Amino acid sequence: MKKFLITLIAATVLGAPLAQAQGYDRYDRHQPGPPRYETDYRRPVMRPIKKFWSRGERLPGFVERRMLRPREVMRFGLPIPRRGEVWVQVGRQLLLVRINSGLIVMAR
Secondary structure, three states, rough: HHHHHHHHHHHHHHHHHHHHHHOOOOOOOOOOOOOOOOOOOOOOOOOOOOOOOOOOOOOOOOOOOOEEHHHHHHHHHHOOOOOOOEEEOOOOEEEEEEOOEEEEEEOO
């Protein structure tokens, strides 16, 4: 009985790492990458609202915009923004917007 218990313990100790070393394929072998679903969870495309923005309005967060780089600000001859303000381009319009509130300070 003692030999049987020692053999059983030895087999368990030696067999456990071998069982863990087996390859585990998370996905189907015939399909590369993660499983594909029919629904598309990508971010929706943001489109600009067809509007002429003016000073004093708030620019909503869902409006597509592009921040201007400092080199572009100098090239367009725009005044340098103060702290907390940034120049953005919405469509063909250039707007100076406050970062925290989205308030339009200047429109060109």
